[in-house]
Every structure is written in structure tokens, then in C-alpha cells.
Amino acid sequence: MRGLWRAHRWTVASGALLGLSGALLAVWGNPVNTGICISCFLENAAGALGLHGNPRMQYIRPELLGFFLGSAAAAVLAREFRARARGPGLHLLGLGFLMAVGSAVFIGCPVKAMLRLAGGDLTAVAGAVGLVAGVRLGIALLGRGELGLGGPERPAPVLVPAGVVVAVAVLAGLAFVPGALIESRTGGGAQHAPAAVSLVAGLVLGAACQRTRFCITGAVRDAFLLRAAAPAAAVVAVVAAAVLVNAFTGSFSVGYYDQPGAHLQWAWSALGMGLVGLVAVIAGGCPFRQIIRAGEGDLDAATVCVGMVLGAALVQSWGLGGTTAGVPPAGRVAVLLGLAGVLGLALTRKERIA
Amino acid sequence: MAIRDRWLAVAVAACLAWAGVEARGLVGARPGRPDPCAGRPAPAAEVEDAFLGVRTALAAGRRERALFDLRRRAEHGPFPGYAEFWLGELAYEEGAYPAAVRHYRAAVDREPAVYDRGAAFGAGKVVAGRLEALRSGPWARNPPPEVRDLYYLQRRIAGGCE
Numbered sequence: 001m002r003g004l005w006r007a008h009r010w011t012v013a014s015g016a017l018l019g020l021s022g023a024l025l026a027v028w029g030n031p032v033n034t035g036i037c038i039s040c041f042l043e044n045a046a047g048a049l050g051l052h053g054n055p056r057m058q059y060i061r062p063e064l065l066g067f068f069l070g071s072a073a074a075a076v077l078a079r080e081f082r083a084r085a086r087g088p089g090l091h092l093l094g095l096g097f098l099m100a101v102g103s104a105v106f107i108g109c110p111v112k113a114m115l116r117l118a119g120g121d122l123t124a125v126a127g128a129v130g131l132v133a134g135v136r137l138g139i140a141l142l143g144r145g146e147l148g149l150g151g152p153e154r155p156a157p158v159l160v161p162a163g164v165v166v167a168v169a170v171l172a173g174l175a176f177v178p179g180a181l182i183e184s185r186t187g188g189g190a191q192h193a194p195a196a197v198s199l200v201a202g203l204v205l206g207a208a209c210q211r212t213r214f215c216i217t218g219a220v221r222d223a224f225l226l227r228a229a230a231p232a233a234a235v236v237a238v239v240a241a242a243v244l245v246n247a248f249t250g251s252f253s254v255g256y257y258d259q260p261g262a263h264l265q266w267a268w269s270a271l272g273m274g275l276v277g278l279v280a281v282i283a284g285g286c287p288f289r290q291i292i293r294a295g296e297g298d299l300d301a302a303t304v305c306v307g308m309v310l311g312a313a314l315v316q317s318w319g320l321g322g323t324t325a326g327v328p329p330a331g332r333v334a335v336l337l338g339l340a341g342v343l344g345l346a347l348t349r350k351e352r353i354a
Numbered sequence: 355m356a357i358r359d360r361w362l363a364v365a366v367a368a369c370l371a372w373a374g375v376e377a378r379g380l381v382g383a384r385p386g387r388p389d390p391c392a393g394r395p396a397p398a399a400e401v402e403d404a405f406l407g408v409r410t411a412l413a414a415g416r417r418e419r420a421l422f423d424l425r426r427r428a429e430h431g432p433f434p435g436y437a438e439f440w441l442g443e444l445a446y447e448e449g450a451y452p453a454a455v456r457h458y459r460a461a462v463d464r465e466p467a468v469y470d471r472g473a474a475f476g477a478g479k480v481v482a483g484r485l486e487a488l489r490s491g492p493w494a495r496n497p498p499p500e501v502r503d504l505y506y507l508q509r510r511i512a513g514g515c516e
Contacts, residue, residue, distance in 0.1 A: 033514055034515040107515065144357070187470065188515045257505040257508065261514020263509070324510045329378075330380060333373045333377050336373035336376060337370075344366045347359060347363060
């Protein structure tokens with residue numbers, strides 16, 4: 001058991017770094033409780049690229065690009081950058097889309113769920129419970145065979161992920177050129193930490209989490225599979241580090257009704273995050289982990305990321321996401337159809353490995 | 355432990371049936387696509403100039419005149435959200451708290467940027483103060499149904515991602 005804790009000590013450290021950075025980025029200008037949120041950042045990025053027309057959600061977040069580039073740099077330095085692919089592209093695109101929809105209904109990805117909890121947001125408890133339940137369901141469904149990544153891993157031309165790295169690097173450069181991309185003048189998109197600080201935080205976190213394989217849903221999955229608390233300690237570290245920063249900066253406020261970027265429809269919070277947990281187990285990682293894996297040259301993860309960008313754009317254009325007023329009917333239908341789709345996919349798999 | 359086919363089939367059917375029930379809410383719902391102009395903030399100085407007449411009338415004690423002008427603006431614009439904010443202010447001063455909260459809510463529904471940082475009249479700060487005073491004062495016990503709008507406004511003004 002001691003060996004298990006030792007094996008996870010660096011993952012726990014990177015979880016603490018993530019929590020620390022997430023809370024500090026909110027202090028430095030990012031929206032409250034949203035220092036780091038992959039789904040919100042992707043919605044901002046989709047807006048900045050003109051993929052949706054919500055003028056309050058348009059900004060290319062340097063953190064997002066930093067996660068990817070930091071991961072790529074760490075992977076290259078550690079000689080782990082390998083162009084590889086397994087699954088059918090359309091399938092992975094759909095999984096990414098569903099992760100974006102589930103996160104938007106909850107108003108945040110799994111990382112933000114932890115940061116919301118660390119800010120004292122009691123509405124996030126339902127999301128956290130839903131996430132754990134979704135991961136558990138995902139493990140049970142994996143017992144029926146591979147649902148997302150069929151076939152053996154095969155090498156891919158290295159030029160493809162290398163091209164993606166160059167494209168993201170160019171985008172990171174454009175983030176520093178005023179007027180090069182669409183930028184919100186008000187709302188959540190207009191609230192951001194200084195771009196250089198955001199980029200450096202993203203690069204450091206991307207590199208650290210590539211080395212340690214940190215993943216919120218992966219940690220929960222491993223805790224279930226190994227029947228041990230050690231893997232989940234990384235998630236606890238995210239919350240603990242963020243709570244400490246929030247307590248020192250006066251950003252910790254326990255409450256249910258008046259929390260920023262939250263709604264009171266706890267059942268939909270749980271279902272939205274449940275969908276994210278379920279899909280994350282099938283796709284091999286939470287939204288944050290997908291970006292890190294894409295940086296390592298994993299084309300499956302890159303396809304999931306493209307699906308998440310597409311989902312983020314449609315969440316805004318079709319009004320699928322939750323807001324402080326609640327979850328719109330379109331978002332509810334999308335989550336339920338997503339759950340039905342994933343469960344239906346499992347039903348078609350007869351192969352059983354457990 | 356793998357899940358049995360029959361339970362999966364039941365779960366799929368339940369999700370589809372529930373989605374069918376929820377889809378009824380889509381009929382006649384507002385289109386999800388946000389109004390591209392709704393979130394764009396008007397320059398604070400421009401808004402404050404537009405309401406100069408109303409504020410002058412209020413300062414001179416011509417309340418009815420101000421109310422007439424605000425109601426007209428709330429209906430036809432320009433800046434209907436800010437007109438709702440001022441109607442809320444007048445209702446609050448009269449002690450008509452439920453009506454005030456309804457107007458404050460209508461303000462942000464009409465113009466999403468009305469309570470943002472840097473918006474005209476410092477409306478966000480003003481309303482946040484009013485809501486907190488209501489919540490800890492007159493509405494601390496037996497709050498009316500409008501308390502839901504109060505909570506919504508508090509979450510909205512607190513910021514966060516949208």
C-alpha cells in the first residue's frame with residue numbers, strides 16, 4: 001500500500017499545482033471559480049475563432065494553448081512524443097462533442113467542478129457526485145469491451161501532430177497580437193489574467209501533467225479499479241490547494257444560492273457531469289487529459305479535442321449550456337440523448353472481458 | 355462487473371422517453387442562438403447621457419414624468435435594460451421590493467451587460483447592495499416568490515463563466 005502512495009506522489013503534486021494555479025488565475029483576472037476550465041475555455045476559443053456569435057464568450061485563452069504546447073515540449077524532451085492513433089475518427093469526434101455538452105450543462109469541466117467546490121460552491125457537490133457515478137458506470141460498460149478506441153494502436157505520420165503543434169503555437173502568438181482574433185469586451189470572455197502569466201501557467205501545468213499523467217476522471221477510475229484511496233489523492237490535492245489559496249485571498253465563500261457561474265438544478269448538474277465521467281472513461285481521459293494527450297502526439301485525443309471545440313461552438317449557437325438561470329430544454333434533451341447514445345452503443349457490444 | 359443487456363435496454367429506453375418529455379419544452383421556446391447585439395455593452399457615458407432627462411426630472415421631484423419616460427423606454431428603447439434598472443430603483447425606494455426585484459431581473463434579461471463591471475450608473479454594484487440588504491433584512495424571514503429572482507441576480511452579478 002505504501003508503494004501505491006509513493007507511485008502517486010508526483011501525480012498528487014501536479015494536482016496541487018493545478019489547484020494552486022486555478023485559484024491564483026482567478027485572483028489574477030480569470031472569472032471567479034474559473035481559473036481553469038477546459039470547457040469554458042474552449043467555448044471562449046470557439047468564439048474567438050468566429051465559430052459562434054455570443055459576444056460575451058470570445059477570447060483565446062493562452063492557458064489552453066499552454067497546456068497543449070507544454071505537454072508537447074515535455075513529451076519531446078522525454079522522448080515520448082509519438083504520433084499514434086487507434087479509434088474511428090467520427091466516433092471520437094462524437095465523444096468530444098458529448099463531453100462539451102455535459103460540461104456546459106453543469107457549467108464547467110471536471111477541473112472546474114473541483115475549483116467550484118474549493119470556492120465553497122455547494123451546487124458543485126451534485127456535479128462531483130454525478131462525475132463519480134459516471135466514471136463508475138463507464139467502468140461497468142468497459143466490461144462489455146472497447147467502446148471508444150477500437151483496434152490496436154498504430155503509428156501515424158509524425159507530420160500530422162507536428163503540424164498541429166505548429167498551428168497551436170501560431171495561435172498562441174496571435175493571442176498576443178491585439179485585434180488578430182475576436183475578443184469580448186464584456187462578460188466572462190473579457191475577464192482574464194495577463195496573457196503572459198496565463199501562457200506560462202499553461203506551459204508549466206501542461207508539462208507537469210504530461211509527466212505525471214494527471215487526470216481527474218482517471219484518478220477516480222483508478223481508485224475504483226485498485227480499490228484504494230491513493231489514486232484519488234490527486235483530486236483531493238486539487239481541491240485542498242485551491243481552498244488554501246481561496247482562504248488566503250478571501251475568495252472562499254460557502255453557499256448554495258448565490259454562487260457565481262452556477263445554477264440550482266442539481267439533478268441536471270449531476271446528469272451533465274455523469275455524462276462527462278462516462279464518456280471520459282471510454283475516451284481515456286477527462287477534457288484536460290485529452291489536451292495533454294493530444295500534445296504527446298495522440299491523434300485520437302486530438303480528434304476528441306476537435307469534437308470538444310465543435311461541441312463548445314454548438315453549445316453556444318444552439319443554447320445547449322446551463323446558465324445561472326438554469327438548464328434550457330435543449331441542453332436537457334442533448335444530455336439525455338447523449339446518455340442514451342452511449343448506453344445504446346454499449347448495448348450493441350456483445351464482447352465481454354469481465 | 356458487466357451490466358446485463360436488459361438493464362442497459364431499460365436505461366436507454368428511459369433516457370429516450372425522458373428526452374421526449376423534455377423536448378416538449380422546445381416547442382415555442384426562444385431560439386437558443388444568442389442575439390449577437392444583446393451582449394454588446396453600450397458605452398457608459400452614452401447611456402448616462404440618454405438618461406439625463408429622467409435623472410433631472412427625478413431630482414426636480416417630477417416623479418410621474420420620470421416614470422412615464424422610463425416605461426416608454428423600457429418598451430421601445432433605447433437602452434431598455436437600463437430603463438428597467440431605474441424602474442427597479444424607483445420601486446425599491448417606495449418599498450415595493452418584489453416589483454423592484456422583477457425590474458432588476460428584467461433589466462439583465464433585456465440587456466445582458468447591464469450589471470457588468472464598467473456599465474453605466476455602476477448598476478451592478480448598486481443592485482448587489484440592494485439584494486444583499488433585502489436578503490439579510492426584509493426578506494430574511496418569509497421571503498416572497500421573487501426571492502428566486504434575487505438568488506438568480508446574485509449568482510449573475512457574482513460573475514463566473516457563463
